[in-house]
Amino acid sequence: MNHREQYAPGPASGAQIRKDGEKWTLILVRELRHSPEKIWQALTDPAHLREWAPFDADRSLNAVGTTVKLTTVGAPALHVSETTVTRADAPRILEYTWGDFDMRWELQAFAGGTRLTLWTNIGRRFIAMGAAGWHICFDVLDHLLSGTPLGRMVGPDAIKFGGWQRLNAEYAKQFAIEMTGPPSQAAENS
Amino acid sequence: MKIKVMSVFVNDQNKALRFYTEVLGFTKKTDFSQGPFRWLTVASPEEPNGTELQLALNDNPAAKTYQQAIFQQGQPAAMFYTDDIQADYERMKSRGAEFTMPPTDVTASKIAMVNDTCGNIIQLSELANHSR
Numbered sequence: 001m002n003h004r005e006q007y008a009p010g011p012a013s014g015a016q017i018r019k020d021g022e023k024w025t026l027i028l029v030r031e032l033r034h035s036p037e038k039i040w041q042a043l044t045d046p047a048h049l050r051e052w053a054p055f056d057a058d059r060s061l062n063a064v065g066t067t068v069k070l071t072t073v074g075a076p077a078l079h080v081s082e083t084t085v086t087r088a089d090a091p092r093i094l095e096y097t098w099g100d101f102d103m104r105w106e107l108q109a110f111a112g113g114t115r116l117t118l119w120t121n122i123g124r125r126f127i128a129m130g131a132a133g134w135h136i137c138f139d140v141l142d143h144l145l146s147g148t149p150l151g152r153m154v155g156p157d158a159i160k161f162g163g164w165q166r167l168n169a170e171y172a173k174q175f176a177i178e179m180t181g182p183p184s185q186a187a188e189n190s
Numbered sequence: 191m192k193i194k195v196m197s198v199f200v201n202d203q204n205k206a207l208r209f210y211t212e213v214l215g216f217t218k219k220t221d222f223s224q225g226p227f228r229w230l231t232v233a234s235p236e237e238p239n240g241t242e243l244q245l246a247l248n249d250n251p252a253a254k255t256y257q258q259a260i261f262q263q264g265q266p267a268a269m270f271y272t273d274d275i276q277a278d279y280e281r282m283k284s285r286g287a288e289f290t291m292p293p294t295d296v297t298a299s300k301i302a303m304v305n306d307t308c309g310n311i312i313q314l315s316e317l318a319n320h321s322r
Contacts, residue, residue: 079227099226126223
């Protein structure tokens with residue numbers, strides 16, 4: 001795809017980590033030049049999620065109490081988890097779980113767009129990987145809503161991509177943590 | 191077609207990594223994650239490119255029921271072969287392993303059973319006719 005060939009992610013930015021006991025939370029902030037309504041749809045509608053998110057949903061995440069199956073995409077084994085939407089205040093706050101992780105999305109309108117914030121739990125060793133992965137997902141989301149789709153980049157597609165490697169290293173440096181690499185690298189580090 | 195990876199369900203992947211590397215003596219092979227999914231495998235240092243053992247998080251209710259039932263029956267979830275079961279038994283015990291069966295002679299082999307601390311019994315076997 002033409003847009004995809006030209007795509008190179010920007011520098012690592014907008015990410016923080018928070019530690020609460022043994023629980024780690026990754027907080028990602030991204031400003032997007034799209035309306036909260038448009039982003040809300042991309043966060044909740046299965047057809048939109050399929051274009052950018054690291055999971056597929058079998059129904060909309062748009063309503064509180066809905067039970068939705070989330071399937072991890074690109075993982076080496078099928079991983080499906082069932083979630084219940086615990087908060088869906090369109091187009092502002094969306095909360096559900098992904099496996100054992102809490103997911104909280106907040107959409108704040110600002111001049112000309114939306115400040116999107118994601119809080120998600122993550123294993124300590126995988127914080128930089130997660131930040132790099134979401135960074136690329138947000139870029140893919142941005143392009144999708146701008147009408148210049150890159151195509152979803154998750155799992156092995158993302159890891160093989162040079163931009164991911166660079167972001168992983170940059171976020172690891174920002175968070176001052178030991179870097180965890182993709183499979184081959186993880187094996188060497190052991 | 192080859193047998194490249196086999197899986198055991200574990201109820202805690204960090205604890206499992208500790209047991210399968212520090213106590214059992216395997217080495218970590220791959221470890222990466224995507225959201226709540228974590229792909230974690232170990233391999234034997236005697237066969238670093240041999241079959242990998244995936245330590246899969248058991249977050250599946252059906253698999254939990256199965257795992258608990260076979261654990262209660264004392265059935266092993268996996269079986270590993272060793273050239274010297276007595277030495278492995280003593281090495282692992284000194285690292286805190288809890289054996290549910292010490293090395294015991296059975297038909298054509300000597301076996302031992304150990305609790306992996308993550309919901310499974312693991313069997314170790316040494317073939318009786320094994321020539322050292």
